Amino acid sequence: GAGVSQSPSNKVTEKGKDVELRCDPISGHTALYWYRQSLGQGLEFLIYFQGNSAPDKSGLPSDRFSAERTGGSVSTLTIQRTQQEDSAVYLCASSLASGGSQYFGPGTRLLVL
Amino acid sequence: KQEVTQIPAALSVPEGENLVLNCSFTDSAIYNLQWFRQDPGKGLTSLLLIQSSQREQTSGRLNASLDKSSGRSTLYIAASQPGDSATYLCAVHMDSNYQLIWGAGTKLIIKP
Numbered sequence: 001g002a003g004v005s006q007s008p009s010n011k012v013t014e015k016g017k018d019v020e021l022r023c024d025p026i027s028g029h030t031a032l033y034w035y036r037q038s039l040g041q042g043l044e045f046l047i048y049f050q051g052n053s054a055p056d057k058s059g060l061p062s063d064r065f066s067a068e069r070t071g072g073s074v075s076t077l078t079i080q081r082t083q084q085e086d087s088a089v090y091l092c093a094s095s096l097a098s099g100g101s102q103y104f105g106p107g108t109r110l111l112v113l
Numbered sequence: 114k115q116e117v118t119q120i121p122a123a124l125s126v127p128e129g130e131n132l133v134l135n136c137s138f139t140d141s142a143i144y145n146l147q148w149f150r151q152d153p154g155k156g157l158t159s160l161l162l163i164q165s166s167q168r169e170q171t172s173g174r175l176n177a178s179l180d181k182s183s184g185r186s187t188l189y190i191a192a193s194q195p196g197d198s199a200t201y202l203c204a205v206h207m208d209s210n211y212q213l214i215w216g217a218g219t220k221l222i223i224k225p
Contacts, residue, residue: 056212104156107156
């Protein structure tokens with residue numbers, strides 16, 4: 001079956017522009033996670049969705065970052081007024097339930113010029 | 114605060130050798146522990162998940178062990194191959210917490 005997919009795979013934008021990153025989780029997975037990985041760094045948790053519960057946004061680095069998950073499936077991560085330090089690989093993962101094995105998408109590589 | 118450490122940061126071994134990657138964590142009250150591999154420019158692939166009640170999990174040439182009391186997990190790779198070259202990350206779920214706490218990874222190079 002299909003795994004987690006993300007789009008676009010690469011995004012180059014100018015400082016100050018808004019960007020939207022998309023994640024399609026594995027069908028039936030109730031939990032969805034967003035992470036960020038900067039060059040040479042470990043993974044940084046951003047936000048978590050579980051079913052219809054309110055998302056945990058505790059990892060979002062600033063109010064320029066927001067995310068939605070529509071219909072318990074597709075999720076969009078939005079970064080407003082991008083800054084150069086936002087450049088990173090943004091990874092999405094899903095799991096059947098909270099605490100289960102997480103399956104990752106290929107990531108979106110974001111470069112802010 | 115849980116901290117996850119992976120040592121060494123990088124490891125290079127000849128093809129065919131058996132090897133062990135280490136992961137340590139400071140708080141033993143974990144829910145489970147996962148090992149992942151990450152290939153350059155790609156996402157992460159889940160390798161093994163060990164529940165807190167388990168001692169080990171095996172998949173093919175991979176064997177992961179867990180010793181909660183000492184705060185350690187090891188990933189054993191038998192008969193290493195060049196295709197095993199990747200960065201290996203461990204991550205823990207804490208009790209009643211869905212967040213994964215990540216180690217920084219061990220970059221493994223298998224020399225042909």
